[in-house]
Amino acid sequence: MKFLPFLLDKIYALIIGLCSLVIILLIFMAFRVDISIILSVSIVLLVSYLLLFFISYFRKTKFYSDLTSNSKMLDKAYLVLETIGEPTFYEGKIIYDVLYEINKSMLENVNEEKRQNREFKEYVLMWIHEVKIPLSSILLTISNHKGKRENQIKRDLKRLEDYVNQVLYYVRQESAEVDYLINEVDLASVIKEVGLKNMNVLLEENILYDVQNIHEKVFTDSKWLEFILGQIINNAIKYRRNIKKSYIKIYTIRKKDNITLVIEDNGIGIPASDLKQVFNKSFTGENGRIRGKSTGMGLYIAYSLCEKLGHKLSIESEVNKFTRVSVTFYCNDYYEVIK
Amino acid sequence: MLQKCKVYRHIIHGIIINGCENMNKILIVEDDEKLALELRRLLQDNNYEAEILNDFEHALDEIISVNPDLVLLDINIPFFNGRSLLKNLRDVSNVPVIMVTSLLSEMDEALSIINGADDYVTKPYNPNILLLRIGAVLKRSNNASDTLMYKDLIINTSRGTIKRGVDEIILTKNEMIIFSYLVMHKERIVSRDELMTSLWDNDEFINDNALTVNISRLRAKLNTIGYGEAIDTRKKVGYILK
Numbered sequence: 116m117k118f119l120p121f122l123l124d125k126i127y128a129l130i131i132g133l134c135s136l137v138i139i140l141l142i143f144m145a146f147r148v149d150i151s152i153i154l155s156v157s158i159v160l161l162v163s164y165l166l167l168f169f170i171s172y173f174r175k176t177k178f179y180s181d182l183t184s185n186s187k188m189l190d191k192a193y194l195v196l197e198t199i200g201e202p203t204f205y206e207g208k209i210i211y212d213v214l215y216e217i218n219k220s221m222l223e224n225v226n227e228e229k230r231q232n233r234e235f236k237e238y239v240l241m242w243i244h245e246v247k248i249p250l251s252s253i254l255l256t257i258s259n260h261k262g263k264r265e266n267q268i269k270r271d272l273k274r275l276e277d278y279v280n281q282v283l284y285y286v287r288q289e290s291a292e293v294d295y296l297i298n299e300v301d302l303a304s305v306i307k308e309v310g311l312k313n314m315n316v317l318l319e320e321n322i323l324y325d326v327q328n329i330h331e332k333v334f335t336d337s338k339w340l341e342f343i344l345g346q347i348i349n350n351a352i353k354y355r356r357n358i359k360k361s362y363i364k365i366y367t368i369r370k371k372d373n374i375t376l377v378i379e380d381n382g383i384g385i386p387a388s389d390l391k392q393v394f395n396k397s398f399t400g401e402n403g404r405i406r407g408k409s410t411g412m413g414l415y416i417a418y419s420l421c422e423k424l425g426h427k428l429s430i431e432s433e434v435n436k437f438t439r440v441s442v443t444f445y446c447n448d449y450y451e452v453i454k
Numbered sequence: 455m456l457q458k459c460k461v462y463r464h465i466i467h468g469i470i471i472n473g474c475e476n477m478n479k480i481l482i483v484e485d486d487e488k489l490a491l492e493l494r495r496l497l498q499d500n501n502y503e504a505e506i507l508n509d510f511e512h513a514l515d516e517i518i519s520v521n522p523d524l525v526l527l528d529i530n531i532p533f534f535n536g537r538s539l540l541k542n543l544r545d546v547s548n549v550p551v552i553m554v555t556s557l558l559s560e561m562d563e564a565l566s567i568i569n570g571a572d573d574y575v576t577k578p579y580n581p582n583i584l585l586l587r588i589g590a591v592l593k594r595s596n597n598a599s600d601t602l603m604y605k606d607l608i609i610n611t612s613r614g615t616i617k618r619g620v621d622e623i624i625l626t627k628n629e630m631i632i633f634s635y636l637v638m639h640k641e642r643i644v645s646r647d648e649l650m651t652s653l654w655d656n657d658e659f660i661n662d663n664a665l666t667v668n669i670s671r672l673r674a675k676l677n678t679i680g681y682g683e684a685i686d687t688r689k690k691v692g693y694i695l696k
Contacts, residue, residue, distance in 0.1 A: 240557065243556070243557065244530065244556045244557055247556035247577040247578055248486045248489055248556065248577065250577065250578040251489055251556075251577040251578035251579060252486070252488050252489040252492055253578075254578045254579075254580070254581065255489065255492035255493060255495075255496055255581055256492050258496065258581040258582075259492055259495050259496055259499065259581075272578070276578055283557070294559060294561055295559075295560060295561075296559075296560040296561050296564055298560065298564070303657065307654070307655070307657055310654055310659055311580070311583060311651065311654050311655060312580075314650060314651065314654050315647075318650065318661060318662055321661065321662075323661060324659040325659070326657070326659055336560045337560055338559055338560045338563070339560070
């Protein structure tokens with residue numbers, strides 16, 4: 116709270132005060148009152164008047180200054196009432212009480228939203244759980260009763276499962292609650308799991324799954340990493356080129372303080388203009404438009420999961436040559452602590 | 455040579471089912487009836503004796519009275535949570551348990567392993583992979599040896615050799631994975647898909663052509679010990695040992 120604006124705000128009181136002083140002086144002069152009396156009365160009036168101003172200013176300034184500066188400093192401005200004391204003057208009390216009520220109702224609203232959001236997520240998780248039962252049942256049934264269309268149905272089932280898992284991990288990366296577990300994970304075993312899941316498509320499309328000698332271990336959540344790699348492999352399959360020797364090459368680069376897992380394909384590539392945006396939510400880009408069936412969510416979710424795990428996801432590409440996606444695992448202190 | 459043995463032992467994990475001994479009994483703990491029935495059929499088709507748990511309220515008693523060689527335990531079952539059932543089961547029995555769940559999470563997996571599960575699979579499971587996992591867990595619990603028998607052949611999976619009398623041939627890793635899989639399922643036709651799954655599960659990510667090449671090389675090697683006709687091709691279905 117600044118003094119000058121405060122003073123200007125009280126300009127009418129000042130004018131009225133000055134006017135009444137002038138009138139009193141004029142009355143005194145009309146009655147020819149002694150000059151010393153006039154002086155002393157005016158001094159008393161002036162001093163008490165100024166005193167009133169200053170007291171009123173100092174009573175308010177603490178409350179209002181704290182209110183304005185604290186609400187600017189806090190990253191959650193709505194918590195400001197917790198940082199200031201209750202004011203001692205009437206107006207302040209009104210403001211304080213109203214702010215308190217507003218806060219309360221806002222928090223109730225937010226909590227209600229949060230509750231609904233949480234319930235919705237719980238429902239989605241339950242739904243995913245339920246939908247996987249018929250999925251398993253169909254998969255087993257077509258395997259038990261082999262028929263012509265077995266592979267076609269299996270492929271569609273795989274797609275269905277992928278979409279369901281995308282929702283699962285979207286919910287997971289959105290939740291504030293931590294439900295990952297960092298462990299020492301053998302990269303080769305995760306790559307194997309992802310390979311097995313995609314084996315039929317890879318064989319059918321005659322894409323070489325070329326895993327080079329990988330024996331590194333990293334600290335991560337193996338299920339999350341499996342999903343992340345799954346998204347990358349899915350894209351490599353989806354955006355392959357119509358050439359004879361399609362491949363997905365997987366290898367690691369070891370540096371002093373990090374390990375990078377590289378997944379490289381010789382597919383259609385990504386235009387440079389799209390490259391920066393592929394990790395954005397709902398971004399489909401040119402390839403998505405040409406090939407269709409792109410939700411723009413896969414890489415976004417993968418990127419968010421990597422961020423939560425402390426890995427770095429990056430991408431390089433050249434149209435009609437290659438796409439190279441790298442996951443970098445840092446061997447930093449954080450993991451040392453967990454060890 | 456010693457070095458080589460080690461490598462093979464590591465490589466061939468998960469494909470050795472002791473099919474030549476008595477049939478293993480597997481108990482299915484799954485409350486979705488249709489799924490349980492299909493699962494039983496899959497297991498029976500693959501030469502396991504399979505039973506479905508009926509009484510979820512007294513699950514523990516039923517498991518003990520059935521006395522299975524392996525339990526496939528779903529986490530979400532009525533009355534008991536699968537995990538607490540596992541905990542109670544571990545107080546009285548060491549029977550191998552594979553946990554089944556639909557929400558894959560590292561936390562779930564870790565908790566199950568701590569509670570004494572031997573492995574963990576997530577729905578929807580690929581049947582071939584599920585069978586491989588079951589085989590691997592049973593092999594571990596039965597302490598099956600690295601040696602398989604087929605007629606008068608002695609197959610050493612960890613050394614990668616086949617002996618017939620004084621003759622011995624050495625197989626590559628891929629050939630051994632294929633041949634031992636065929637031997638372990640000698641009573642039925644093995645699909646290319648199964649062989650492929652078994653190879654990929656052992657980190658051999660080969661393609662269709664390579665599988666064909668491997669099989670013809672394997673045939674050629676078997677020919678040198680008089681078993682050139684052993685692997686029979688069933689068109690569009692797969693292979694079977696004669």
